[in-house]
Structures are given as structure tokens and as C-alpha cells.
Amino acid sequence: MLIVLVLLSALLFAIVTISTNQRSAARNGITGVLLVLLVGSIALLFTNDNQHWGMKTVTTTTEKPLTSASNMSGANLLLYQALGNGKEKIFIYKTNTQQKKVATTQADIKTTSKVTRSNTKNAKLVTKTQRYVYRNGFYRALFAGVDNNHAFKSRQHEFKVGNNWVVLSTTQAKALQKQAKTSQAKLKAQLTAAVKAKMVAALKQNPQMTTEQQQALQKQYTAAAQKQAQQQVLAQLQKESLK
Template sequence: MLIVLVLLSAVLFAVMTISTNQRGAMRNSIIGLLLVVMIGSIGLLFTNDNQHWGMKTVTTTTEKPLTSAAALSGAKLLLYQPLGNGHEKIFIYKNSTTQKKVAHTTADVTTTSSVTKTSSQSAKLVTKTSRYVYRNGFYRFLFAGVGNNHEFKARHHEFKVGRDWVILSTTQAKKLQQQAKTAQAKMKTQLAAAVKAKMTAAIKQNPQMTTEQQQALQKQYTTAAKQQAQQQLLAQLQKESLK
């Protein structure tokens, strides 16, 4: 509506100003009125464009599951790429284990991110998106044609993860992956030696164990040793994340 008023008042103002057929107070009053309408309409359009006058903010919330962004000996990782002074970060994540390519947050002033650790076993990404919409039908009619209804305002990503998750920079993750590859063979040898020592002690204590019992016991010791190694890795990752 305001766009029509600007165009119409501008045309009539030009016609009335150029025309020499009419003189006097009536003509001047009409020219003044058209000028007020034109300037007022332009002012309202400017205010709407810069201050979103006649609009309100509406926020929608979406939730998506979250899985580890990288495979590192079974650890649950949320990665980020620091920007500038390190306070701003681009988070790197996956929404499912079948997802081949990682997703990431955007780097702009309208997008923010945070991490919340919870007691829940399931991790999720909660995204809140805010947009400008007109307060009612009157403002939609008034600013018809402007095209800024549902204009994007801001977006916030909240990564809700369990306490066993580790948040690392991409640099830290690459460093730990290299260390894990180097230590993998050594860890395998240590695990085998530890299980063998326990099996030797168990057989010495109970020489009457059957083959089935020995196999079950060896499986139990192997599982326990792997869990211990996993806990050590998690502690190392958590220590690294605090640097």
C-alpha cells in the first residue's frame, strides 16, 4: 500500500507542480498534502526496513539427533574449528551414523552456538531460528510488496550431549588420531599380555577348568581390558579438551 502511495503521490506531485492551469491556495494545499504523503510513506518504508516497524519476532525450534563427528576408538566427539580469537567457533557434527559427510554451523554474526552437557544418553542438536513477521493483517496490507515478511533474523544452535562426550578442536582431534595410530599396536600387545597374565593366574588357581570355561573367562578378561583402555582414552581426550 505504501509503495503505491509513494508512486501515486510522486506522479501527482510532479503533475501539479508542472501544471500552470491551476493557481492559488488550493493548488498549494494539494501540492503540500502530496508532499507530506510521499515523504511520510517513504519514512515508514525506511523505518520498516531498518527497524522492522510493524513486525514482531517469531522463533521456531527444531531438534535433530546427534552422533560422533569422527571415529576415534569409539569415543563420542563434537568437533569445532575456532575462528579469529577463538571465541567464535564453527561446530562440525553428524546427525546419523550413516551420514557420509559432516555438517557444520555457519560463520556469520546472525548464527551462534553453544554446548550443554546433560545426563541424557541421547545427544541432540536443538536449533532455534528467529524471523520477522508482520504483527497483523493491517501491517501486511500497509507494507504489501516490500517482501520482507518472514525475513531471517538470527539462529542459535545448542548441542545437547552426554557427559561422556568430548569437545575438541579439529587440530586436537588430528593430533590424537595420529597418536592413536602410533599407540594402537602397542596397546594391542599390552592388552594381550594383560589377558594372558590373568588367564595364567586363573588356570593356576583352578587347573580343573574346562576349555569352555577358559574361553568364557578369556572373553571376560578381554572385554574388561578393552573397557579399561577405553576409559583411559576418554580421560586423555577430556584432558586434551581442557587445554
């Protein structure tokens, strides 16, 4: 409606001004009314565009499950890339185990992200999106043609994860992966030595142990040693996660 008023008032104002040479009270009154309509309509359009006059904010909430963004020693991992001074972050995540490519949060000033921890077993991403919509049909008709209904306002991401989740920067994750590769041979040697020592002690205690029993016991000791090593890695990841 306002766009039509702008066009009509501008056109009529030009016609009245150009076609009528003599000044009169009627001419002045008509041009005055047309000028008020023109300026008023433009002002309302400007206010709607800049201040969202005639509109209200509606919030839409969505929830998605979270899975580990990377396979690192069995840890539930959430990654982020720091921006600028480090306060703003782009989070890197997955919503299902079959997802081949990771997803990322948006890198814009209207999007904020945070991580909250609890005893929850099911991690999830809660996203709240705010948009501007017209208050009622009158404003929708008034600003018909402006095409700004459902205009984006802001977005908040909240990663709700358990206390066992590890939140690392991509820099930290790369450093830890590099460290793991360099220490892998050493760790393997330590595990082998630990299992061997336990097997020697077990054989001394029970020399009559059969081959099958020895294999089963060695498998048990190996699994326990691997679990202990994994717990040590997870503890290191948790320590890095607090930094």
C-alpha cells in the same frame, strides 16, 4: 500500499509542478500535500526496512537428536572449528547414525551456538530461530510489495549433551587420532602381555584347565583388557575436552 503512494505522489507532484506555471494557493497546497505523502511514505518504508516498524518477532523451536560426529574409541563426540579469536565456533555434528556427511552450524554473526551438559541420556540439538512478521493485516497491507515478511532475525543453537560426551576442536581430534595411530602397536603389545600374564597365573592355579576353558578365559581377559584400554582413551579425551 505505501509503494503505490510513493509512485502516485511522485507522478502527481511532477505533473502539477510542470503543468502549472502560475503559482497559486491551490497549487501550493496540492504540491505540499503530495510532497508530504511522498516523503512520509518513503520515511515509513525506510523505517520498516531498517527498524522493522509494524513488525514483531516470532520464535520457532526445533529439536533434533544427536549422534557421535566421529567414531573415536566409542566416544560420543561433538566437534567444532574455532573462528577468529576462538570465541565463535562452527559445530560439526550428526543427527543419526546413517548420516554419511556431517552437518555444520551456520557461520554468520546472527547465529550463536553453545553446549550444555547434564545427566541426560538422549543428546539433542535445540535450535531457536527468530523471524520478523507483520503485527496484523493492516501492516501487511500497508507494506504490500516490500516482501520482507518472515525476514530472518537471529538463530541460537544449543547442543544438549550428557556428561559422557566429548567436545573437541578439529585440531584436537586430528592430534589425538595421530597419537592413537603411533601408539597402536605399543598398546597392542601391552594388551597381549597383560592377557598372557593373566593366563599364566590362571594355569598355575588350575593346571587341569581344558583347551575350551583356556580359550574362553583368554577371550574374557582380552575383552577386559580392551575395555580398560578404551576407558583410558576416553579419559584422555575427556581431559582434552575440558581444555
